[in-house]
Amino acid sequence: MEALVASAVGIMTAAGIYLILRLRTFPVVLGMAMLSYAVNIFLFATGRLAVNLPPILGHAGAETAGYTDPIPQALVLTAIVISFGMTAVVVMLSLGAFIEAGNDRIDLGPEENKK
Amino acid sequence: MMGHWIVAPVVLPAFLAPLIVLWMRFDLRSQRVFSVAGMTALVALAITLAVSASTNAPEVYRLGNWEAPFGIVLVLDRLSALMLLLTSVLGLAVVLYAIGSGWDKRGWHFHSLMQFQMMGINGAFLTGDAFNLFVFFEVLLIASYGLMIHAGGEARLKAGVQYVVYNLAGSTLFLFALGTIYSVTGTLSMADLAQKVAVMPASETGLLRVGAGLLMLVFAVKAALVPFQFWLPATYTNAPGPVAALFAIMTKVGVYAIVRIYTLVFPAGGTIGWLAQEVLLPAAAISLIIGMIGVLGARDMGRTVAYSVIGSVGTMMLAFAQFTEAATGAGLYYMVHSTLAAAALFLIVDLVRERRGAAGLAITPVPPIRNAGLIAGMFFAGAIAMAGMPPLSGFIGKLMILDATRGQWWLWGVVLVTSLIAILGFGRAGSTVFWKAHAAEGDQPEPTRDATAPGLAFTAAGGLIAGLVALTVFAGPASAWLRTTAQQLYTPSAYIDAVMAGAYERAWAATSGHGDSHAEVPAEGHGADAPAEPVSGH
Numbered sequence: 094m095e096a097l098v099a100s101a102v103g104i105m106t107a108a109g110i111y112l113i114l115r116l117r118t119f120p121v122v123l124g125m126a127m128l129s130y131a132v133n134i135f136l137f138a139t140g141r142l143a144v145n146l147p148p149i150l151g152h153a154g155a156e157t158a159g160y161t162d163p164i165p166q167a168l169v170l171t172a173i174v175i176s177f178g179m180t181a182v183v184v185m186l187s188l189g190a191f192i193e194a195g196n197d198r199i200d201l202g203p204e205e206n207k208k
Numbered sequence: 209m210m211g212h213w214i215v216a217p218v219v220l221p222a223f224l225a226p227l228i229v230l231w232m233r234f235d236l237r238s239q240r241v242f243s244v245a246g247m248t249a250l251v252a253l254a255i256t257l258a259v260s261a262s263t264n265a266p267e268v269y270r271l272g273n274w275e276a277p278f279g280i281v282l283v284l285d286r287l288s289a290l291m292l293l294l295t296s297v298l299g300l301a302v303v304l305y306a307i308g309s310g311w312d313k314r315g316w317h318f319h320s321l322m323q324f325q326m327m328g329i330n331g332a333f334l335t336g337d338a339f340n341l342f343v344f345f346e347v348l349l350i351a352s353y354g355l356m357i358h359a360g361g362e363a364r365l366k367a368g369v370q371y372v373v374y375n376l377a378g379s380t381l382f383l384f385a386l387g388t389i390y391s392v393t394g395t396l397s398m399a400d401l402a403q404k405v406a407v408m409p410a411s412e413t414g415l416l417r418v419g420a421g422l423l424m425l426v427f428a429v430k431a432a433l434v435p436f437q438f439w440l441p442a443t444y445t446n447a448p449g450p451v452a453a454l455f456a457i458m459t460k461v462g463v464y465a466i467v468r469i470y471t472l473v474f475p476a477g478g479t480i481g482w483l484a485q486e487v488l489l490p491a492a493a494i495s496l497i498i499g500m501i502g503v504l505g506a507r508d509m510g511r512t513v514a515y516s517v518i519g520s521v522g523t524m525m526l527a528f529a530q531f532t533e534a535a536t537g538a539g540l541y542y543m544v545h546s547t548l549a550a551a552a553l554f555l556i557v558d559l560v561r562e563r564r565g566a567a568g569l570a571i572t573p574v575p576p577i578r579n580a581g582l583i584a585g586m587f588f589a590g591a592i593a594m595a596g597m598p599p600l601s602g603f604i605g606k607l608m609i610l611d612a613t614r615g616q617w618w619l620w621g622v623v624l625v626t627s628l629i630a631i632l633g634f635g636r637a638g639s640t641v642f643w644k645a646h647a648a649e650g651d652q653p654e655p656t657r658d659a660t661a662p663g664l665a666f667t668a669a670g671g672l673i674a675g676l677v678a679l680t681v682f683a684g685p686a687s688a689w690l691r692t693t694a695q696q697l698y699t700p701s702a703y704i705d706a707v708m709a710g711a712y713e714r715a716w717a718a719t720s721g722h723g724d725s726h727a728e729v730p731a732e733g734h735g736a737d738a739p740a741e742p743v744s745g746h
Contacts (some may be wrong), residue, residue, distance in 0.1 A: 113373065131380075132387070136383060136386075139391035140390075141391075162394075164396075165387075165390065168396075172383055175346050176380075178350070179350070183376060186365065189357070190366050190368070193360070194365070
C-alpha cells in the first residue's frame with residue numbers, strides 16, 4: 094500500500110507540475126487541481142498509513158490495539174476545503190480573463206509593455 | 209496584560225467584512241464610514257497591544273481555551289505587535305486613499321475585501337501554530353485575489369491569473385513542507401516544534417531539513433526573494449494603486465514568517481545548522497541586485513516602484529540572514545521604513561496615473577499634469593527614502609545595516625553599488641516624467657474625473673511620507689525599541705515558556721476532570737471553565 098500511495102503522490106505531482114507550466118489557463122487549472130490532490134494524499138500519509146484503526150485512543154489504561162493519527166485527517170480536511178475554494182476562484186478568474194482578452198493564454202504578451 | 213484583546217485584531221475585521229458585504233451592499237457611504245472606523249479601531253488596538261507587548265513577556269491567547277500542543281494559540285510579542293501596528297497604519301492610509309481617489313467605487317466590495325485582507329494579515333502575524341499560519345495565508349491571499357482584480361480590465365485580469373496561480377503553487381508547497389515537518393515531529397505548534405526540534409539527534413534530521421528547506425521556499429515566494437520574484441512586477445503594476453500600496457505589507461508577511469520560524473523553530477546553528485543563512489544570504493544579495501537593476505531598466509513608473517520593493521526585500525533579508533541581534537534590529541528598522549516608503553510611492557504613482565490619461569505610467573515626457581508640482585515633490589521625497597539617500601529614514605536604515613554587517617566587504621559593495629543604481633533609476637524616472645514634461649508639446653492630459661475627494665488622496669499619501677519623516681526624527685527611540693525586539697527574538701525560551709510552560713499539566717487536569725463527569729464535585733484544578741452547577745440564564 095505504501096508503494097501505491099507514494100507513487101500516486103509522485104505521479105500526480107509530476108503531472109500537476111507539467112500541466113501548470115503550460116501556456117493556456119485550462120491545463121494550468123487542471124494542473125493546480127492535480128497538485129492539490131497530490132498534496133492532500135501526502136498530508137493524509139504523514140500520520141502513517143494504518144488500516145481499519147479508529148482515530149481515537151481507548152480509555153486511559155485500557156489496552157488499545159492501535160490508532161490512526163487524527164490530526165492529519167483534520168489538516169487534510171482543511172486543505173481540501175481551501176483547495177476546493179481556490180480552484181473555484183481560479184476558474185472564475187481564468188474565465189474572466191478569457192472573456193476580457195478573447196484568448197486563454199496565461200502570459201501577458203507584448204501589449205503589457207506598452208502600458 | 210491584554211487578555212481577550214489579543215484576538216480582537218482578527219475578530220473585528222472578521223465581523224466587519226460580512227457586515228459590509230451583506231448589510232451595506234448598495235450603500236457606499238456607510239461602507240466607507242464603517243471601513244474607516246474599523247481601520248481606526250485597528251490602529252488604536254495595535255497601539256494598545258504594542259504598548260502592552262513592549263513591557264510584558266510574550267502573552268498567549270488560547271483559542272477555545274485548548275492548551276498549546278493540542279489547540280491553536282495566538283501569541284503577542286514585540287515582533288507581532290510591531291507588524292500589527294504597521295499593517296493597521298498602512299490599512300488606514302490605503303482606505304483613505306481609495307475613498308479619496310474614487311477607486312472604491314470602480315468595482316464591487318472593495319471595503320469588505322479590505323477587511324478580510326486585514327483579518328488574514330493580522331492573523332498571520334499573531335498565530336503561534338504553523339498550520340494556522342497556512343490558513344491565515346490563504347485568507348489573506350483569497351482577499352488579495354479579489355482586491356488585485358478590483359475594477360477589472362484585461363491586463364489586470366491576466367496579471368491576476370498569474371498571481372493566483374503562482375500563489376496557489378506556493379500554497380501547495382507550503383502544505384508539502386508542513387506535512388514533512390509533521391511526519392518527523394508530530395506537532396505543528398511553533399513553540400512545541402521549537403522544543404522538539406532542539407532535542408532531535410542530528411542523525412535523524414534529514415527529513416526535517418527537507419521540510420525546513422521547503423518552508424524557506426514557500427516564504428521566499430511570499431517575500432518575492434530571487435528566484436521567486438517573477439510574480440511581483442506584473443502584479444503590483446497592474447493592481448489598482450491603493451491595492452498595490454497595501455501589497456507592500458504582503459511581501460513583509462513572508463519576511464516575518466522567515467524571521468519568526470528561523471529564529472524560533474530552526475535557529476541558526478541549531479538542529480538544521482546554518483542552512484537558513486547559507487540559502488538566504490546569496491538569495492538576498494541577488495534580489496537586491498536584480499531589484500535595483502530593474503528600477504533602472506523599468507519602462508513605466510509602476511514597475512520602477514515594484515522593482516524597488518524587490519530590492520528593499522533583498523536589503524532587509526541581507527540583515528536578517530546574519531542572524532545576529534544587531535543586524536536583526538537594523539533589518540526591522542529598514543522593514544518598517546521600506547513598507548511605508550513603498551506604499552507611499554505606489555500611492556504617488558497612482559496619483560500620476562490618474563492624471564495622465566492615455567499616457568498611463570510610461571516614462572515618457574507628457575505635458576505637465578494637474579498638481580504636477582506637489583506630486584513631483586512627493587515623488588522626490590519617496591524616491592529619496594526608497595533609494596536610501598539622506599536625510600530620510602532609508603539612509604539611516606541602510607547605515608544601520610552596514611554597521612551591523614561590518615567586515616563583510618562584498619556585502620557593503622552590493623548595498624552601496626545598488627543604492628547608486630537605484631538613485632539613477634529613480635532620478636531618470638522622475639526627471640523624465642516631471643521635468644521634461646515642461647518641454648513636451650501638446651495639451652494637458654485629461655485626468656480621471658471620478659475622484660471623490662482629491663484632497664483626501666493627497667492626505668493619505670502625504671501621511672505615509674509623514675510617517676517616514678517621523679521614523680527619521682525618532683530614529684533613536686525607534687531603533688532602541690526594535691533592538692529590544694530583536695533581543696526577544698533571540699531568546700526564544702521566553703516565547704516557548706509563555707506557550708508551553710505547564711501546558712501539559714493543565715491539559716491533563718482538564719481532561720481527567722471531564723473523565724469523571726459523573727462525579728458530584730468537579731476534580732480539583734478543574735478551574736472556572738466548568739462551573740459546578742448550571743448558571744441561570746445560559
